[in-house]
Amino acid sequence: METLQPLPSYSISDLEEVLVTEAQISRRVDELAKEITSHYAPNDITIVCVLSGALVFTADLIRKLDIPTRLDCIRADSYGATTEATRPPRITNPLKTDIKDRHVLVIDDILDTGNTIFAIVNHLQNASPASLKSCVLLDKKERRQIEIEADFTGFEIPDAFVVGYGLDFAEHYRNLKCIGSLKRQFQSIPDTR
Ligand code: 5GP
Ligand code: MG
Numbered sequence: 001m002e003t004l005q006p007l008p009s010y011s012i013s014d015l016e017e018v019l020v021t022e023a024q025i026s027r028r029v030d031e032l033a034k035e036i037t038s039h040y041a042p043n044d045i046t047i048v049c050v051l052s053g054a055l056v057f058t059a060d061l062i063r064k065l066d067i068p069t070r071l072d073c074i075r076a077d078s079y080g081a082t083t084e085a086t087r088p089p090r091i092t093n094p095l096k097t098d099i100k101d102r103h104v105l106v107i108d109d110i111l112d113t114g115n116t117i118f119a120i121v122n123h124l125q126n127a128s129p130a131s132l133k134s135c136v137l138l139d140k141k142e143r144r145q146i147e148i149e150a151d152f153t154g155f156e157i158p159d160a161f162v163v164g165y166g167l168d169f170a171e172h173y174r175n176l177k178c179i180g181s182l183k184r185q186f187q188s189i190p191d192t193r
Pocket of ligand 1: 078089110112113115117161163167
């Protein structure tokens with residue numbers, strides 16, 4: 001007899017476990033904004049948001065910064081609709097602004113193997129910023145392949161594939177207010193909507 005696969009609802013009920021709640025995110029974003037502000041003040045800062053995963057985090061964080069802030073975006077593609085990176089990340093959308101002699105802070109959603117941040121930092125370093133630091137919302141330390149740490153980190157999380165608050169699976173779940181591990185049965189399902 002054929003067993004029916006449940007369809008994803010693309011809501012919180014597709015999560016195995018909530019790892020970071022909306023309230024925890026909000027408190028930590030406040031703290032990070034204070035740390036970043038006091039590190040850079042009185043200088044101004046150029047934020048480089050790594051699309052699309054860091055979009056939600058960046059939007060919340062920059063509104064809490066108390067220093068003059070410029071914003072640019074970059075895109076590095078490593079996954080398609082899978083949960084594992086299959087090749088080194090490629091920078092697919094370069095910056096629009098000149099970051100020469102600017103204090104640059106790269107913001108990404110998650111530091112996993114380290115390949116993405118490594119590729120982006122190398123790429124941006126070529127443009128001669130005055131300083132270059134990184135901020136990630138999540139850190140999966142266990143999975144690191146490259147020795148690299150972020151300068152500002154939101155939360156350390158265990159090795160699980162997570163979605164929500166900007167993080168996706170096949171472009172879904174970015175709108176969830178919390179972060180949680182995605183049930184295994186929804187990590188490979190073809191996109192039907
Ligand atoms: P790294 O290059 O450090 O292995 O991975 C960083 C990128 O992979 C992140 O910017 C993110 O887009 C993606 N990534 C890594 N782990 C996860 C995860 O658990 N969930 C989601 N949605 N994306 C992840
Ligand atoms: Mg990403």
